[in-house]
Every structure is written in C-alpha cells, then in structure tokens.
Amino acid sequence: MSSSASPPLRFGIIADPQYAAIAPHAAMDRYYANSLVKVAEAIEVFNGEELSFVMTLGDVIDRSFASFDNILPVYGKLRHEALFLLGNHDFSVSAGHLSEVAARLRMPSPYYSFSRPGWRFVVLDGNEVSTFAPPENHPHRALAARILAELQAREAANAHHWNGALSDEQFAWLGDQIANAAAAGEKVIVMNHYPVYPLGAHGMWDSERVVALLASQSHVVAYLNGHDHVGNYGKAGACHFVNFKGVVDTESENAFAIVELHPDRIEIRGFGREQSRTLAY
Secondary structure (H helix, E strand, O other), X not given: OOHHHOOOEEEEEEOOOOEOOOOOEXXXXXXXXXXXXXXXXXXXXXXXXXXXXXXXXXXXXXXXXXXXXXXXXXXXXXXXXXXXXXXXXXXXXXXXXXXXXXXXXXXOOOOEEEEEOOEEEEEOOOOOEOOOOOOOOOHHHHHHHHHHHHHHHOOOOOOOOXXXXXXXXXXXXXXXXXXXXXXXXXXXXXXXXXXXXXXXXXXXXXXXXXXXXXXXXXXXXXXXXXXXXXXXXXXXXXXXXXXXXXXXXXXXXXXXXXXXXXXXXXXXXXEEOOOOEXXXX
C-alpha cells in the first residue's frame, strides 16, 4: 500500500470534565456530577472509531482527590490509550496530594512528549509556575505570586490566580522538542490546558513567548487546549490555536471531538456543542 493511501492518524479530545459529586453551579451552567455520564458517552463514541489515543486536556476533576476514584474508572472502558495533561482544577486537592496528581493520572511526568509516524505531540504543564500547584514553600509559588502581582498592576486580561505559566526550564524543553522534531522530519502538535492565543482572561501568563515560538516554526501546525469553556480559535504564523469547549457545561449537552491528521489539513469532527473545523496547513 502506498503511503498516500494509508489512513489518517486520528485521536479523540475531551476537555474539562471537572467531575465532582457536588450540586450544580446553575449560574455558571456547570453540572459537575453529570460529567460521569458525559465522559462515558464520549468513550462509547470513541470505542466505535479507530483512534491512536484519547487526550483529556486537563481538569478531569473539579475538586477533591477522591473525585479521581469515581471518574478514572470510566476511562477504564476506553479501548484506546487514555492520555492526560494537568489542569488547574486537578490541583484543587489537599496539600498532601499535590505531588500525587500526575501519578494518579498515570502520566509519565507533569510534561512530556510522544511520537506517532510523522508527528510529535508535545504535552505542556501550564500549572508549573502557579499559586496552587507547586508544593507549599516551593520557589515556583513565590515566582508565581510575583508574576501575578505584576500582571495585576498592569491590569492584564489574564491576571487571575487560576492561570499559570511554564518555568524557563520547561520553555527551553519545548524549544528543544520543536527543534528535535524538525530534525526528525516530524510535524508538531502542542497540547496544554491553557489557551495562549487569542489572549484573553484564561490565557497562560507567559502566552506571548509561547505564541512567538510556535508561530515562528512552520512545522508546528496546531496548539490544542481547554480551560476557557466557551471555546475559541485563532491562527498565528502557520499554527492553528484551538480551544475546545468544556464537558462540564450545561446539564445534558456533551462536547468532545475526533481529530484527523491529513497531509495538508487537520479535520476536527465536533460532537454535541463542539464545533467541527477544517484547518489547512
């Protein structure tokens, strides 16, 4: 079979289940407990498709380390590889559990990368420098407080305690991953919980340097994220920035997607409230 006839690489996307066994927040239209059923519905659809993996873009839970005990078994029904990255609400746990979140999600490390034929997926930890995720007394907490204070002084749109930033070490690692992918002839998709473009209230604190890096590299084709539950889209350089809608929102409507990677475009097939898109590159 010629390579042109090989099927496209396909994977599933879920964003922001924010599961917790608590009452809904009607004013915000968030139904935390209903995410068990919604994630199960998404997995049923995914199981009927040929996928390489399913990525959840953070905020698996809304609060309480015990919430993982209810929602992670739902992922056990998935016949594909279940991958995760870290969201801000995943750290809404007691101080003693902060260092255990990544392991509870069976992540290899808080940020990591993996490859599929012709592609490299770079998974970021946007909570690394934040006021909530690092262990208490960690230098990243103090750094986060300084960054947040500076942003608040400037009245920046993203000057909120529920956002975060990459460490300089992680940012350098991101640059290395992009360079290594170019040397290997791989196209790159970056995944993170936080949006970086277009910049808004939910944007990562160091969005500008991330966008500048990604937009300058023609083989970086997409950045996929959650966090801003209403969804969003933008393009900078050759890179498409796609913010997926949150599962937790609305009482019964779902939101998830299947992404197909073609030689010249990305096809996003949205389900429920999620939008379908064709993104040429």
